[in-house]
Amino acid sequence: MSAHPAVEVRDLRKEFIRRDGRRNGRVRRRRVAALHDVSFTLARGECVAILGQNGSGKSTLVRVLSTLLLFEGGSAHVFGIDVSARPRAVQRLVNRVSVEASFFKRMSPAENLSYSARFYGLTPRQTRTAIPAILQRVGFPPERRGEPMEDLSRGMQQKIALARALLTSPVLLLLDEPTTGLDPRSKLEVQELVRNLRREHDCTILLCTHDMAEAEALADRVGILHAGRLLALDTPAEIRSRYDAATLEDAFMAATGRSFEDEAEIESEVHA
């Protein structure tokens, strides 16, 4: 496993079929590429942030690496394992935190963590000690672990989402806008958890975000994904230098020709 890069993506292409109005009474459909021949490599233990607007293909990339989407062209390997040929082997190595903290809302954090841990082969004896430990680690108050998820704040829910991912000891963690919609305090707490995770565990992180400061603070390298194309992937300093920009935001605008305020427009062009 160690001889291979953590992630190796080559000429990855993912298309969706979208309705495109009617002609002569018949529904017209067209193929829209959400990922255009994307290629990159993540070294083991590295944290790479992919910057992009809504609809740029970030979540599609995360879903492909999570085995949730089948793709049309190219290849994707996780620690040398082909994502499309051996999805089960990849699933054992990967976990994910997405923008929505997706849980059974009536169930408690402990119940949500417990059943999902079983899917990764953790026994009740293991989770009896692992769940309180992981909740403590993410700073979740122990007296609230029996409350329904719907009674918890977004920040608390996102901590549980992180705990759910960490419980399965993933060697590749996919973070898809994990702090979007959080208040500043919760955002900083989640970012600190990610930093701690990198310090304490041999974990590779792919962080998809549209938060420039977050990308710069957490990642070793930053990629710019625009309309399904990976325009650049380098250290923040190199990216700034390449586009002769003072900030990462300026570099992003120079690379894409757009600001983040243009999201609505691009979303109608490419939506994954």
Added chain:
Amino acid sequence: MKRQASLAVRRELIGFAGIIERNTYLIRRFAWWELAWFLYTIANTLTIVFIAKGVEAAGYQLDVNRETIVLLIGAVVWSYLGLVFEIETETVAWERWEGTIEYTFMAPLSRPAHLLGMGAFAVIYGVLRTVLLFGLVAAVLNVHFGHPDFLAAALVLAVSSLSFVGIGMMTAVLPLVSPEKGTQLGFIAQGLLLVVSGVYYPVSVLPQWMQWISVVSPATYTLDGARRAVLDGAGPVAVWGDIWPLILTGVIAIPLGLYVFSRGERYAKRHGRLKRSG
């Protein structure tokens, strides 16, 4: 190699238990809703079984006790089948709605373990509810059973569960393919299955083409076997004629259900249908 295989089986069994654990939590968290639904099922069942007394009151001659049991078994099997389909189909729809489906589908749990886990939960919960429903309604109506063989009836229901779980897997794929209307289509499958199976009437009253379909419906044999066991006291050997077709349909329905679901999952993964917004 052997150790790896046994580890893989162990992991699958833990995941299988995880599905049962999750559904148990859900039932517990929605206990009052479950109770309300159960009360509705009792009322619904009573509405049907009172028909026998109603027919007698209208001046027709019939063995009210026997016809009440015939209707009761029909209503109870309908309720059981509905619950199995509901758990299989609605859990997928529910997971889609909550957004947890992506986490379930990206977990290293095989689809057979996942779907059979849901099926096992549906059978356990369904049998408990069915026994309670049957007992309560029979007590309310003061039905006399004579010399029933409840064990043989339970055996018929248990064997039929294989087929129902298999068909449930096929209906469970519908919310994946059509997030908006898939669940309702599951109810249609349940209705179609029972209408040809003699749920409240003998299959012989159906038009010929419906009778041909009834031959391949597992519900036909479930209803026939359960009625013969409860009404005539037929034992397991006597109801073998109903059990072997149920075994046969079960052996076909489960692999077919898994295949259909895997095709649906592949479609959903190809077209991005797993995510919440559809």
